[in-house]
Amino acid sequence: MTTLAQTEDDRPLWPALVRGWRRRCPNCGAGPVLRGYLTVRESCPVCHEALHHQRADDGPAYITILIVGHIMGPALLWAFVQWRPDPLILVSIFSVLAVAMTLWLLPRVKGAFVALQWSRRMHGFGASD
Structure with a gap:
């Protein structure tokens, strides 16, 4: 079980959001988070971070x-x-x-949504930690 302090220390929000906005993996910042225009990859091709947990749904469209x-x-x-x-x-x-x-805007906002979920350990991100 992780505490709030551990969550904030090892997965800072703003660097993850910037990486997501750039459509990069929120963990390493090197691998692409999207395959195609809006399809999220199952995992990062560089660091192998699982990305299939994401649940962006209609959120990026509404924000856009x-x-x-x-x-x-x-x-x-x-x-x-x-x-x-x-x-x-x-x-x-x-x-x-x-x-x-x-x-x-749409793919950038979707990348930021995935990064937000990864950073806050939402929807299964970090369940194996």
Whole structure:
């Protein structure tokens, strides 16, 4: 049984989150955590840390939508007030930007979710320790 002090000392949160954001293994930071666009590997190919315990589910999608919405909403309002473009042009540009931002953010947020779970020993991560 691990104590909270041991959990915080041997699996620090912020380095794990940074590694996950970079789509790297939260343990070693060298191996890729994702196989393909969003599929999490069974284990790290470098350090062999088991990653199959992860339960990200819909969390990364919700957080990505939250981030994109909070950036694009005010930007859309600002662009409309500032330049008064034709609504069709405005919708076209911001739709493409929102999709591009979502596609860029989603795998990074998923990597950070896996890293958070690994760092906090959630869902079976660390059960063998």
